[in-house]
Amino acid sequence: MTTIPDWFDPDRPQPHLVTELPGPQAREVLARDQAVTSPSLPRAYAIAPRRGHGAVVEDVDGNLFLDFNAGIAVTSTGHCHPSVVEAVQQQAATLLHYSASDFYLPLYGQMCQALAETAPMDGPVRVFLTNSGAEAVEGALKLSRYATGRQYVISFYGSFHGRTYGAMTLTGSKSKYHKGFGPLLPGVLHAPYAPASLDFIEEVLFEHQVDPSEVAAIFVEPIQGEGGFIVPPAGWLARLRRICDRHGILLVADEVQCGMGRTGRMWAIEHTGVQPDILISAKGIASGLPLGAFLARAELMEAWGPGAHGSTYGGSPVPCAAGLATLRVIQDEGLLDNATEQGEFLLAGLRELQQAYPQLLVDVRGVGLMIGVEFPTGEIAGQVQQAAFSRGLLVLEAGVNAVRMSPPLVITRAQAQTGLRLFGAAVAEVAADLQAAGNGKAEAGGEVAAGGAVAVPG
Numbered sequence: 052m053t054t055i056p057d058w059f060d061p062d063r064p065q066p067h068l069v070t071e072l073p074g075p076q077a078r079e080v081l082a083r084d085q086a087v088t089s090p091s092l093p094r095a096y097a098i099a100p101r102r103g104h105g106a107v108v109e110d111v112d113g114n115l116f117l118d119f120n121a122g123i124a125v126t127s128t129g130h131c132h133p134s135v136v137e138a139v140q141q142q143a144a145t146l147l148h149y150s151a152s153d154f155y156l157p158l159y160g161q162m163c164q165a166l167a168e169t170a171p172m173d174g175p176v177r178v179f180l181t182n183s184g185a186e187a188v189e190g191a192l193k194l195s196r197y198a199t200g201r202q203y204v205i206s207f208y209g210s211f212h213g214r215t216y217g218a219m220t221l222t223g224s225k226s227k228y229h230k231g232f233g234p235l236l237p238g239v240l241h242a243p244y245a246p247a248s249l250d251f252i253e254e255v256l257f258e259h260q261v262d263p264s265e266v267a268a269i270f271v272e273p274i275q276g277e278g279g280f281i282v283p284p285a286g287w288l289a290r291l292r293r294i295c296d297r298h299g300i301l302l303v304a305d306e307v308q309c310g311m312g313r314t315g316r317m318w319a320i321e322h323t324g325v326q327p328d329i330l331i332s333a334k335g336i337a338s339g340l341p342l343g344a345f346l347a348r349a350e351l352m353e354a355w356g357p358g359a360h361g362s363t364y365g366g367s368p369v370p371c372a373a374g375l376a377t378l379r380v381i382q383d384e385g386l387l388d389n390a391t392e393q394g395e396f397l398l399a400g401l402r403e404l405q406q407a408y409p410q411l412l413v414d415v416r417g418v419g420l421m422i423g424v425e426f427p428t429g430e431i432a433g434q435v436q437q438a439a440f441s442r443g444l445l446v447l448e449a450g451v452n453a454v455r456m457s458p459p460l461v462i463t464r465a466q467a468q469t470g471l472r473l474f475g476a477a478v479a480e481v482a483a484d485l486q487a488a489g490n491g492k493a494e495a496g497g498e499v500a501a502g503g504a505v506a507v508p509g
């Protein structure tokens with residue numbers, strides 16, 4: 052389906068800014084927001100989105116942005132994919148809610164079956180549906196303890212698993228996520244993430260802190276998301292799997308950010324040949340409707356019985372309809388291949404940019420459309436993010452010093468080219484500012500051409 056909404060003019064440049072940023076309407080949105088919303092929300096920059104189509108978002112002032120955030124890796128099929136919208140509209144007019152916890156909702160079973168068919172595990176798989184990533188992490192944590200009868204859990208520094216108590220305790224990326232909330236969940240230990248050696252788990256944690264026979268699970272993001280889009284070296288996850296196998300520990304892959312086709316395979320862990328015991332998904336699973344899931348080897352989920360776990364809304368009809376449509380679109384439109392192709396193109400372009408600014412782009416990394424660019428400091432990463440925004444390109448900081456790109460999987464080559472050009476211009480602006488400020492860090496980098504343009508392919 053290629054339906055284009057009335058408001059979207061395909062001949063208009065993308066992006067296209069028609070007001071200063073934030074514009075007058077956006078300033079009103081910001082003023083109201085700042086008066087009444089929780090200050091805990093970590094706002095990145097002043098965009099007030101009104102509507103979206105594919106990889107393009109329009110704000111309340113009519114400015115068009117190229118969205119390399121996908122609403123934080125959520126709108127996998129693009130904004131308002133017509134097939135997803137149609138499925139949502141039909142379902143909304145048919146049955147808005149019935150709880151699958153206590154009753155038999157047909158769509159719930161269909162969604163579980165469709166997900167189970169994608170599972171990167173041999174053998175039968177059972178699925179539990181949730182409203183969010185954090186809720187899916189909580190469920191996986193409960194299941195890990197329940198099925199093993201063990202209480203300890205290990206996760207990694209740099210990891211992000213969500214904001215609820217268990218998920219927050221597993222999270223090891225920034226201390227501000229824990230500050231003021233203690234005591235956290237007992238029994239959670241952290242180890243350094245890749246590329247650090249996994250020796251730490253065996254030589255430090257198992258020697259000094261916990262006997263491995265008491266460890267229920269190790270939670271790992273196969274590619275770390277919020278922690279900076281960090282890709283482990285070859286063999287790292289396979290060794291983690293071996294450690295788990297040696298001690299009867301469950302391997303839980305949190306694919307909330309890196310899954311659902313983002314890396315060019317349905318699940319990022321498929322790139323490694325490693326099979327998890329439990330896999331967690333959310334974000335891109337339903338193109339923007341609140342849905343999460345954890346998939347487990349059937350024998351694990353068969354350990355618990357009625358009442359052990361449930362959720363009033365988890366897997367309710369409209370998100371399930373969106374999830375089923377999302378899976379169909381990913382398959383029918385070849386979005387895994389597109390993620391690979393456009394991702395390789397973006398990575399190649401960013402590596403050229405890195406050659407022009409070797410002191411500024413400290414690292415360029417990623418798989419498929421999960422791409423991170425590391426800068427010398429978080430401040431510089433923030434400046435690049437802002438300079439991209441001011442040009443109509445939406446990217447988001449990640450980790451300590453990185454900027455992440457996670458565009459919708461439907462992104463076209465032309466949009467990838469535009470994104471590269473704008474990102475290059477943003478980097479050039481920051482390089483020029485640093486030079487002007489007498490900061491030597493940028494000086495060894497590329498020439499800043501007149502107008503702030505920088506040579507990128509395409």
Ligand code: PLP
Pocket residue numbers: 183184185186188211212213214272276277305306307308309333334
């Ligand atoms: N796990 C990972 C890897 C995530 O990136 C996130 C959110 O960014 C979560 C879990 C939590 O998901 P949610 O925000 O839907 O609760």
